[in-house]
Amino acid sequence: MKHTLSVLVEDEAGVLTRIAGLFARRGFNIESLAVGPAEQVGISRITMVVLGDDNSIEQLTKQLYKLINVLKVQDVTEVPCVERELMLLKVNATSATRSEIIEFAQIFRARVVDVAEDSLTLEVVGDPGKMVAIVQVLNRFGIREIARTGKIALTRESGVNTEYLKSLESKL
Template sequence: MKHTLSVLVEDESGALSRISGLFARRGFNIESLAVGPAEDAGSSRLTMVVEGDDHTLEQMTKQLNKLVNVLAVTDLSAIPSVERELMLLKVSAPPEQRSAILDLVQVFRAKVVDVADTALTLEVVGDPGKLVALEQVLQSYGILEIARTGKVALERASGVNTAYLKTTASDKRVPA
């Protein structure tokens, strides 16, 4: 199972290196990693996507908490959270296909950030599933390059679990 961990650390030289080294030594793989300044001066937030069962996750969390620079570790997979990712995607777009591509990307609320004679560069922000869906739709046109940020996530202040709401809303639909 994939887990999204939010790790608050002191913004100090070598903190990221110690964390990634810890994971490498223990044989844990980091699937996605995004790092940036946090809400308090002098601290940074690492958002990591890691794979493992509950026992493995418990071990990862214990090892992280032992590091001096780590202030807090939260498993966002177990609580309501907001997750987003940014993707830049360059797609082949000859003039005869350009309008069809532009119609498609509007559905995903993607922005065109560069136009060339035979290509478009798109920017799209959303949950990782949205990005994968756009990538699949554009595959037939010819994807030239992709760059993704990795997931960033925060706990929902409202506590509302939108994944749960989606399942309950679909249960209440009246069959046609």
């Protein structure tokens, strides 16, 4: 199962290297990684997606807490969260296909950020499922390049689980 971990660390040189080393020594692959400043000066938030069962993730969390600069580790996999990714996507676009690609971009609320004679570059922001879906739709035009950020996530203070609400809507 994929787990999303949110880790608050002191913003010092080498912290990310020590965390990555811990994961490597334990045989874990980090599928997604995003690092940036947190709400407090001198603190960074690392959001990562890791494949593992509940027990191994619990052990990994305990190991993370042993690292000096780690302040807080939270597994937000089962917690209601707001999750986002950013993707830049360069697609082949001829004069005949350009308008169709732009229509698909509008459906996915993507923005055209660059136009060339034979390609379009789109900016897509949303949950990871949206990224997979737009790639599948635009694949037939020929995707030249993809650049994706890692997933970022914050817990919902409201406690509303939007994934649960989506599943209810689909049943109606």
